[in-house]
Amino acid sequence: MDAETVDKPKRRSGGRAGRVAVRTAPLADNLRPVRAGMSGGQYSPLSEANVLRIHEAALDALETIGLSQAPPSGVEILTGAGALLGEDGRIRFPRALVEDMLSVAKKDVVLMGRDPVHDLDLSGTRVHYGTAGAAVHVVDIENREYRESTAQDLYDAARITHALDNVHFFQRALVARDVVDNFEMDINTLYACCGGTSKHVGTSFSDPSHVAGCMEMLHMIAGGEEAWRARPFVSNTNCFVVPPMKFAEESCITMEHCIRAGMPVLLLSAGQAGATAPAPLATAIVQAVAECLAGVVYVNAMAPGHPAVFGTWPFVSDLRTGAMSGGSGEQALLSAGCAQMHRFYGLPGGAAAGIADSKLPDMQAGWEQAISNTMAGLSGLNMVYEAVGMHASLLGFCMESLVLGDDLLGQVLRCVRGIDVTEDSVSLEAMRQVCLEGPGHYLGHPQTLSLMQTEYIYPAVADRTSPKEWAEIGKPDLIQKAIARKNRILEQSTKPLFDPATDAAIREAFNIYL
Amino acid sequence: MDAETVDKPKRRSGGRAGRVAVRTAPLADNLRPVRAGMSGGQYSPLSEANVLRIHEAALDALETIGLSQAPPSGVEILTGAGALLGEDGRIRFPRALVEDMLSVAKKDVVLMGRDPVHDLDLSGTRVHYGTAGAAVHVVDIENREYRESTAQDLYDAARITHALDNVHFFQRALVARDVVDNFEMDINTLYACCGGTSKHVGTSFSDPSHVAGCMEMLHMIAGGEEAWRARPFVSNTNCFVVPPMKFAEESCITMEHCIRAGMPVLLLSAGQAGATAPAPLATAIVQAVAECLAGVVYVNAMAPGHPAVFGTWPFVSDLRTGAMSGGSGEQALLSAGCAQMHRFYGLPGGAAAGIADSKLPDMQAGWEQAISNTMAGLSGLNMVYEAVGMHASLLGFCMESLVLGDDLLGQVLRCVRGIDVTEDSVSLEAMRQVCLEGPGHYLGHPQTLSLMQTEYIYPAVADRTSPKEWAEIGKPDLIQKAIARKNRILEQSTKPLFDPATDAAIREAFNIYL
Secondary structure: OOOOOOOOOOOOOOHHHHHHHHHHOOOOHHHOOOOOOEEOOOEOOOOHHHHHHHHHHHHHHHHHOOEEOOOHHHHHHHHHHOOEEOOOOOEEOOHHHHHHHHHHOOOOOEEOOOOHHHOEEOOOOEEEEEEOOOEOEEEEOOOOEEEEOOHHHHHHHHHHHHHOOOOOEEEOOEOOOOOOOHHHHHHHHHHHHHHHOOOEEEEOOOOHHHHHHHHHHHHHHHOOHHHHHHOOOEEEEEOOEOOOOEEOHHHHHHHHHHHHOOOOEEEEEOOEEOOOEOOOHHHHHHHHHHHHHHHHHHHHHHOOOOOEEEEEOOEEEOOOOOOEOOOOHHHHHHHHHHHHHHHHHOOOEEEEOOOOOOOOOEHHHHHHHHHHHHHHHHOOOOEEEOOOOEEHHHOEEOHHHHHHHHHHHHHHHHHHHOOOOOOOOOOOHHHHHHHHHOOOOOOOOHHHHHHOOOOOOOOOOOOOOOHHHHHHOOOOOHHHHHHHHHHHHHHHOOOOOOOHHHHHHHHHHOOOOO | OOOOOOOOOOOOOOHHHHHHHHHHOOOOHHHOOOOOOEEOOOEOOOOHHHHHHHHHHHHHHHHHOOEEOOOHHHHHHHHHHOOEEOOOOOEEOOHHHHHHHHHHOOOOOEEOOOOHHHOEEOOOOEEEEEEOOOEOEEEEOOOOEEEEOOHHHHHHHHHHHHHOOOOOEEEOOEOOOOOOOHHHHHHHHHHHHHHHOOOEEEEOOOOHHHHHHHHHHHHHHHOOHHHHHHOOOEEEEEOOEOOOOEEOHHHHHHHHHHHHOOOOEEEEEOOEEOOOEOOOHHHHHHHHHHHHHHHHHHHHHHOOOOOEEEEEOOEEEOOOOOOEOOOOHHHHHHHHHHHHHHHHHOOOEEEEOOOOOOOOOEHHHHHHHHHHHHHHHHOOOOEEEOOOOEEHHHOEEOHHHHHHHHHHHHHHHHHHHOOOOOOOOOOOHHHHHHHHHOOOOOOOOHHHHHHOOOOOOOOOOOOOOOHHHHHHOOOOOHHHHHHHHHHHHHHHOOOOOOOHHHHHHHHHHOOOOO
16 A cells, blocks of 8 residues: 555565465455454453443542642633532532533544545544654664654654554654754644654644644645644644643643644543552553543533543553553553443543563563553554554654564554454365365465465564575564665655645745754 | 572662662562463453354364374274264264263363472463473574574573473473484483473373383382372373374374373364464364364263363464464464363363564564463463464574563563452542642552552563663663573572482483483
């Protein structure tokens, strides 16, 4: 589907090489074994009774503890809907208010790509993987160094993501630290993201006052405000709370601006178990759910049915040091548990998975990224954020890891797809032929050949050679292969994905660093 | 619990280093956050209806296709129980016979360690991870080479496994290729395994005639036949079928000998989807289940209630080349699907997971090992074989990967343990204190401190430092750290785990290479 085809071996006639070549030719989209939006949900970390206990505790927390620090506009919106402002300045939420707003909240959210082929349908347990985060470093793999991230890095990450089948959206993954002015940073972030990919983009704004200018640029990209509002292709990652149980005043105001501008919001509660959230995993989920429910009330009191993602993103502390450990098993459980709460509410949900604590794309990074991404997918998490490229517990972004993550996520998506049990697949016809009449094996059986491309997925970079073949081809190094694929992708993506007139107009109106 | 304690930082008084030291001191066994035999089953790759369809198809296959090539003794045992020998030489199994034998089959199997602390209770969805396989190479990581495996390698792998908390049993993982005579190979395999670890050992015999001599040695190790029969600490990995649907004559005879000798058997059906098993994952499971059900009939017709593990081990082909791909997502699904069938039958079950296709312990190996091990654990697989150290789709065993696998499996076990939802963990008391009265964070809260060791698990080798700390300590390389841990373990394990008199007697009776 995407440009990069250099990976595929050249087709030769006959023999195994020819068979390999044929089997690796691109497949029609409807035949591909995996795609965006496959349905998970085969894994339930919580029993139904425990889901209810968490729900009840969250309602209790909203009713009795509530949230402090709402901005004046938020106080007006929330109390107008029936929330109560206490003498202690905290806003408390009667359970009936929460339940009413849950029934109003939009369930069938589609996050749009600039190209509709990349639209993300967040209904049910459909699973999508993408980038996210605010890494301040890029992992320079060749020099084994962490260096400051730049606007060019962000653009590169967007371009690479655009070429990767198994990375479905591009949320700003790293900070353009070379852009000094904060407004210009927000502008250049959007430019780099949308210039690099036509997949759905997520971003945040460093100040409420920046929204208007950024919307101006998005209208230019969309071809006018009406076109933007018809298909908003950027969502606002909004940290509207500072856990535990406090609104983030400025972010709330930014959220209000975004809602008025027709931008979907990600209601992001990013507590850290053992630090800004309770240490027991279940209570960390309770707090995240309570905070996001407050966000649901906020959004729907202001604009009923406005598209919002329930963004319970509880993180984990290494309790020995207090430092974050995004690569831990506890993190994988938290995100999967949250996914189950999203299913319970029937709301589109998102959480973080795929974070590595490792500084480099090594074996540790492989297992850290795989465990949480697998559990997120199997639990039916609609939006798996930070799923690729993230190292050092979100402090570093690694382009080679992003490339390798495409293979990792392809494999995970195959697992999410699951085991097809159909009339055909439990028919004993092939077994009968092979055992009673045939050659005693299934190689070359028509059933085998027909499933080769549609049921089995093959990695782009990962190696499946035998030790002998591997030695013969010079013992290729995984990281070197990832670097090569990265370079091929970047070489083939020669300019921003804007038409030249729009690009010129944007550059006229704003200070674009790229 | 085990000897190796050098990993733990030295205790210093006060400050963060002191806190880190305290929190990494060994925990009492009942307080450890993870242990052998945690219950999985939160993940169900198959719907209940599809489990039944697979079961019905397997019964149908047994009734209409049956298995060929039973040895004369097997024909007698099976037809004596009610199976039918056809004119085509195939043995077919009426469904009532299978159902009868399922009700006779032993459900509550305990595979014993030589040290009872390592006993494995295979009831319910209890999960255990261990080694297995027959690798013919050892990965020489420092020279980036595959070299021939030896008896010493097997002994080293056993000794390392003995020191790893999260590797629960040691099935022969590699072939002692330096032992030329086949009987001596079987003897030396047992010697190396049992000499290296007192955890449960699994092995196979290359010829039925070797069982008697090997039993002689096991009786010596146990302290007599009676002691052996009371606590058999070795099980027989028995490939009693050659898929599709053929008995392996010699292995069946070996199995009969082992059963008479009181040795538990692993009924191993190792088809390869797309080659010796059907390409559709569901039908590959059908065939494996059918073959293992035939094994259940065989075992229980001969010795009702003899301990046996239902070893559906379907593997996966890369259909482009026909080569095995143990690291694939399809493999992870097959093993998890099999685990669900074991649950359905209520029988102790085993399958393969954790195999890497990668030749080295790199990022690819990390994700390949993690995805299938995670899914195996969450699906409640009792015995997860080949879970650590296996590379090149079982052709190479890597000691450093075994060491790293201990961290990987610790993390997976944490996920299998799941999210505790208790009265305490959904109590809002801590949240109330922190938000309404307290410091606004949970750091240092008594609840946080109390959960530090019992709810959170910390890796032994994997790195969680910040980029700054990581640079300060010289950017440690994961593989170098694994080599160091491996060497520490091997240095501390100075002699075989036999009392000197027994060791001398064994060496007197057999040609021991070590």
